[in-house]
Amino acid sequence: xxxxxxxxxxxxxxxxxxxxxxxxxxxxxxxxxxxxxxxxxxxxxxxxxxxxxxxxxxxxxxxxxxxxxxxxxxxxxxxxxxxxxxxxxxxxxxxxxxxxxxxxxxxxxxxxxxxxxxxxxxxxxxxxxxxxxxxxxxxxxxxxxxxxxxxxxxxxxxxxxxxxxxxxxxxxxxxxxxxxxxxxxxxxxxxxxxxxxxxxxxxxxxxxxxxxxxxxxxxxxxxxxxxxxxxxxxxxxxxxxxxxxxxxx
Amino acid sequence: xxxxxxxxxxxxxxxxxxxxxxxxxxxxxxxxxxxxxxxxxxxxxxxxxxxxxxxxxxxxxxxxxxxxxxxxxxxxxxxxxxxxxxxxxxxxxxxxxxxxxxxxxxxxxxxxxxxxxxxxxxxxxxxxxxxxxxxxxxxxxxxxxxxxxxxxxxxxxxxxxxxxxxxxxxxxxxxxxxxxxxxxxxxxxxxxxxxxxxxxxxxxxxxxxxxxxxxxxxxxxxxxxxxxxxxxxxxxxxxxxxxxxxxxxxxxxxxxxxxxxxxxxxxxxxxxxxxxxxxxxxxxxxxxxxxxx
Amino acid sequence: xxxxxxxxxxxxxxxxxxxxxxxxxxxxxxxxxxxxxxxxxxxxxxxxxxxxxxxxxxxxxxxxxxxxxxxxxxxxxxxxxxxxxxxxxxxxxxxxxxxxxxxxxxxxxxxxxxxxxxxxxxxxxxxxxxxx
Ligand code: SF4
Ligand code: SF4
Ligand code: FES
Numbered sequence: 001x002x003x004x005x006x007x008x009x010x011x012x013x014x015x016x017x018x019x020x021x022x023x024x025x026x027x028x029x030x031x032x033x034x035x036x037x038x039x040x041x042x043x044x045x046x047x048x049x050x051x052x053x054x055x056x057x058x059x060x061x062x063x064x065x066x067x068x069x070x071x072x073x074x075x076x077x078x079x080x081x082x083x084x085x086x087x088x089x090x091x092x093x094x095x096x097x098x099x100x101x102x103x104x105x106x107x108x109x110x111x112x113x114x115x116x117x118x119x120x121x122x123x124x125x126x127x128x129x130x131x132x133x134x135x136x137x138x139x140x141x142x143x144x145x146x147x148x149x150x151x152x153x154x155x156x157x158x159x160x161x162x163x164x165x166x167x168x169x170x171x172x173x174x175x176x177x178x179x180x181x182x183x184x185x186x187x188x189x190x191x192x193x194x195x196x197x198x199x200x201x202x203x204x205x206x207x208x209x210x211x212x213x214x215x216x217x218x219x220x221x222x223x224x225x226x227x228x229x230x231x232x233x234x235x236x237x238x239x240x241x242x243x244x245x246x247x248x249x
Numbered sequence: 250x251x252x253x254x255x256x257x258x259x260x261x262x263x264x265x266x267x268x269x270x271x272x273x274x275x276x277x278x279x280x281x282x283x284x285x286x287x288x289x290x291x292x293x294x295x296x297x298x299x300x301x302x303x304x305x306x307x308x309x310x311x312x313x314x315x316x317x318x319x320x321x322x323x324x325x326x327x328x329x330x331x332x333x334x335x336x337x338x339x340x341x342x343x344x345x346x347x348x349x350x351x352x353x354x355x356x357x358x359x360x361x362x363x364x365x366x367x368x369x370x371x372x373x374x375x376x377x378x379x380x381x382x383x384x385x386x387x388x389x390x391x392x393x394x395x396x397x398x399x400x401x402x403x404x405x406x407x408x409x410x411x412x413x414x415x416x417x418x419x420x421x422x423x424x425x426x427x428x429x430x431x432x433x434x435x436x437x438x439x440x441x442x443x444x445x446x447x448x449x450x451x452x453x454x455x456x457x458x459x460x461x462x463x464x465x466x467x468x469x470x471x472x473x474x475x476x477x478x479x480x481x482x483x484x485x486x487x488x489x490x491x492x493x494x495x496x497x498x499x500x501x502x503x504x505x506x507x508x509x510x511x512x513x514x515x516x517x518x519x520x521x522x523x524x525x526x527x528x529x530x531x532x533x534x535x536x537x538x539x540x541x542x
Numbered sequence: 543x544x545x546x547x548x549x550x551x552x553x554x555x556x557x558x559x560x561x562x563x564x565x566x567x568x569x570x571x572x573x574x575x576x577x578x579x580x581x582x583x584x585x586x587x588x589x590x591x592x593x594x595x596x597x598x599x600x601x602x603x604x605x606x607x608x609x610x611x612x613x614x615x616x617x618x619x620x621x622x623x624x625x626x627x628x629x630x631x632x633x634x635x636x637x638x639x640x641x642x643x644x645x646x647x648x649x650x651x652x653x654x655x656x657x658x659x660x661x662x663x664x665x666x667x668x669x670x671x672x673x674x
Contacts, residue, residue, distance in 0.1 A: 101262060102658040105665070109649035109657055112666045113673060116289040116307035122357060135289040138662055140262035163303065259661040294614060294667040297633035299562035304670065329663045406616035407627075415620065441579050441615030447660055448668035449647045450611055453583050460579075479663050486659065 009075040026053055026068040026079065040083030046070040049153035052125065054160075055079035065123045065157050085156035087167030092174070099182030101140035108171045111137060113164035120158035120168055126151040130158045130168050137175055145172065146179035192248055201247045250377060253320045254282035255311055255334070257327040258290050264327070264478035267500045269514040271326050271370060274506040278378050278386060282324060285314045293329045294445070295336040302350055308337035309351050312365045313358050326370040326502065328477035332403035335367040335410040369404060369412050370502065371420045371476065380427045388510030389537035390429025396504070397435040397470035398422050399461070401480045405439045421474065424501060428508035437464040442483040458487035462494040472497040472525060474504055485521045497525035510537050550598025557595055557603075560634035567624040568592040574618035574628050584608040588618050588628055595631065609635040610646050614671065633671075640674040647672035 008019040011029060018033040027041060042048035051068035056078045068081060090107040097103040104111070111134055120130035128151050136145040149172035158168045196202065209217070225237045240246060260268035275282050288311050296304035311334060315323040325331040341348040342363045352360040374383065398421035405411045405418070413420055418439070422432040440461055443454030461484065465473055473496060475481050481498050488495045498521060507513040507529070515526040529535050557565060568589075575587035584607045586594070591609075594602045609632045618628040639646070647668055657665065 105662075106654045106657050109652060109665060110669075112649070112662065113669045114290065115292065115303055116310050117303070118306075118310075118355070118357060131289065132287065135258075138290045138666075139258040140662075257663070258666075259663045263661045290662075290666065292666065292670060293663045294670050296670070297614070297627070297630040298560050298637055299630075300560055301637075327663070329667070402613075402615040402617075406620050408620070441613050441617065443580075444613040444615065445664050445667035445671060446580070446611065446613050447664050448652065448656065449672055450583060453580055453611060453613065456582070457579060478661050479667075482659075482661050482664065 009073065011073050011076070012078045014080050015078075020073060022073075022075075024073055026066060026071050026073050026077070027051060029073040030068065030081075040081045041069065044069045047153060049155035050083055051081065052083060052085075052155035052157045053079055053081045054123070054157065063123060063161075065125045067125050067153075067155070070125075082157060082160060085160040087156055087159045087170055089167070089170045094177065094181065097178060097182065099142075099178055101137065101142060103178055104137055104142075104171060104174055107174065108166065110164060110166045111168075111171055113166060114138065115163050117163050119161040119163065123157045123161050124152075125155060125157065126153055128152050128158075128172075130172070133172055133175070134166070134168060137171065142175050142179050142183060145175040149173075149176060193244060196248055205242065205247075250279065251281045251283055251320075252322055252324045252373065253315045253318045254284050254324045255288050255291070255315070255330060256284060257325065257330040259329075259478040260327055263517070264481065264500075266514045266517050267326060267478060267481075267502060269516075270500060270502040270506040270512075273511045273514065274502055274509055275370075275373075277506070277509040277511045278374075278383065280373065280378065283318070285311070285318060285323075288314050291330045291333045291337075293333060295333045302347060302354075305337050305340065305347070305351060306355065308334045309341060309361055310355065310358065312338055312341075312367075313355070313361045315365045316361060317359065321364055322366050322368055324368055324370060324373055326476065328369075328401055328403040329479065331367065331369045332410060335369075336407075338363075338365055338367045339409060369476070371404070371424065372412050374424060374505075375420050380423050383424070383505075383509075384427040387427070387429055387508045389508055389534065391425075391504060391508050391534060392429055394430040394532060394534065395433050395469055395471045396425050396430050397433050397465040397468060397473045398425055398438055398501075399435070399465075399473045399475050399480065399484075400439050401475065401477050402439065402441050402444065404476060421476075421501060424505065425474065428504055430504065430508075433465075433468040433470045435465060435468045435470060437461050440464075442480045444479060444483070447479070447483055447486075454483045455487045455490070458484050459491060459494065462488060462491060462496060465496060466494055470496065472499050472528065474499055474501045476501055489522055495523040497521060497523045497528045499525045507534065507537075547598070550600070553600040553603075554595070554598050556638060557631060557634045560637055561627070561630040563626050563628075563630050563634075565592060565595050565626065565631060567626055568596060569624060571623060573621050573623060577617040577621045578612075579615060579617060580611045580613060583611040591635075592626075592628065592631065595635075603635055604639060606635075608632070610672070612636075636671065640672075643674045645673045649673065 007022040009022045010017055011020055020029040020032045040051055042050035046067050053066045053068045055064050058076050092107055114134045116131055118131045124130055128149055133145045133149045152169055152172055154169045256268045272282055291311055292304055292307040348363055408415050425432040443457040446453040484498045503513040518525040570589055572589040575589045578588050581587055586606050586608055591606055612632045614629055616629050622628055
């Protein structure tokens with residue numbers, strides 16, 4: 001049997017040329033080329049932000065960015081990873097924050113140096129409109145900022161480009177935390193569930209599990225009823241006594 | 250009439266009263282101010298350096314937003330926004346090479362064509378609405394109210410970007426008159442309040458405030474009308490130490506709204522020991538609007 | 543004949559380039575000094591700064607307080623009978639320091655009270671005029 005020949009493409013890693021099989025992600029291509037990841041790689045699933053990469057293409061003035069674990073290597077990519085960019089996180093006492101824009105201004109006054117160059121939004125591999133988020137924060141709209149910055153995975157590429165020398169991803173994280181903890185309306189069902197836990201409504205169930213042998217637990221697990229993939233919102237297991245609604249009743 | 254409007258950062262927080270009273274008053278005058286759906290901070294001060302385009306990006310980006318909205322005018326009321334946007338618009342109108350460079354840099358945006366006319370709300374009131382019209386719509390004349398019209402720096406300097414020719418300080422006085430109040434003869438209409446020196450050299454702002462307030466007192470004013478949230482803050486914060494010189498500072502749009510009989514949005518007044526709300530109340534001028542509320 | 547110091551002419555050239563102003567036009571009438579609201583907080587007057595700049599006295603100009611207490615109010619500019627935009631000269635002098643990455647204000651050293659009290663326009667304009 002004849003093996004199908006894999007097409008090899010040239011890529012440049014930190015200025016050195018390598019031939020790598022076509023179709024690999026940048027991360028796999030770098031591993032193929034002999035790099036071993038100790039830092040600069042985490043989840044391999046596009047969510048941890050550890051693998052920020054910047055690259056150029058021949059004959060193009062633009063700077064491009066990618067998550068190495070998510071993006072296929074292209075011929076003649078001229079790349080380096082920028083897994084980390086120094087950005088000072090300012091510690092704060094969350095309990096003392098008042099849920100006002102000044103919370104952010106006091107910790108990161110340099111955000112007011114933003115010149116709306118938009119270099120941050122242009123490089124963000126998650127398409128966060130960073131410039132607009134900073135603009136929302138400047139005008140005190142924490143809610144809008146938190147929503148627009150939701151996709152940020154803290155890779156730090158925006159900060160590497162900032163003319164204002166502002167650590168946008170820390171600033172945006174603070175905005176999200178302030179919104180989430182102090183401004184967003186509280187979820188009622190969540191509070192009810194927490195209350196039920198405190199009142200010990202789940203104790204019997206937990207105790208029952210704790211008293212089971214490993215064999216019994218395995219058996220329960222293997223025989224459990226699995227939600228079909230096509231299940232709609234109204235799907236319920238046959239044995240409904242474990243549902244949270246039952247406990248809250 | 251519908252006009253594009255850029256309120257500016259401070260009008261969304263510490264100077265909310267200015268934004269809200271502006272929109273309310275203009276609605277009463279049948280002018281709909283349509284806030285740009287997307288805008289960024291204008292940068293607040295115009296960069297004076299001939300070789301610096303970096304700081305022209307922010308204002309020009311906003312001009313692009315106005316262009317996207319389809320009008321040919323952009324209304325501002327914050328004096329800082331007005332000055333910065335106006336001067337940037339003139340700079341790129343007169344220097345096509347600079348405009349080209351900026352357009353090339355902002356390659357993610359549509360090109361700015363140079364045709365947005367930046368105007369201050371006072372210009373809209375004077376040129377589009379007209380003092381007579383305003384006078385005709387006054388429901389609650391501000392009788393016996395002596396007001397010092399304070400322009401500060403940026404509505405009048407430099408002359409290329411001013412709302413009226415130098416030495417012709419009329420718009421704010423004309424408005425005050427149309428509202429039934431009395432503008433006083435105030436020599437410090439365009440004296441600087443110290444502006445951003447509030448950050449690095451606050452003593453400058455204290456000195457300027459003392460000067461401006463004494464001059465207003467001497468001219469017989471009972472309150473000072475401003476258009477700039479930084480003038481408002483500087484004159485308010487620093488009068489705390491100034492005993493008998495204290496006097497309410499009010500946005501001209503709050504006076505306008507009050508006279509037109511709509512909500513003047515006097516929410517943040519109590520920050521001033523010389524509180525505009527209680528003062529206007531004592532003059533019996535709030536009755537009409539509390540009835541409307 | 544004494545040779546002109548190239549460093550001096552270089553300084554003059556830089557000020558002219560950044561400000562776009564012909565500082566040679568100044569005839570020392572002092573109108574600007576009379577107009578400047580912040581002269582009392584400065585060590586030298588605007589007229590004196592203009593003269594020193596004309597003469598290429600780089601250190602005197604760069605170390606003067608005037609450009610840093612200047613509030614960009616344009617009172618001087620509005621009145622100069624020679625049509626010099628003096629505020630632009632002040633900006634050029636500030637930039638000669640700022641472009642060496644020397645800040646006049648450090649945002650992180652401001653008191654929390656100052657930051658919380660002042661409107662955004664105050665902080666933004668201060669950082670624009672006083673940080674690199
Ligand atoms: S906003 Fe900044 S840190 Fe967050 S994902 Fe985008 S580039 Fe990375
Ligand atoms: S890179 Fe920095 S200065 Fe430029 S728009 Fe983003 S936050 Fe503002
Ligand atoms: S390794 Fe986590 S995002 Fe790429």
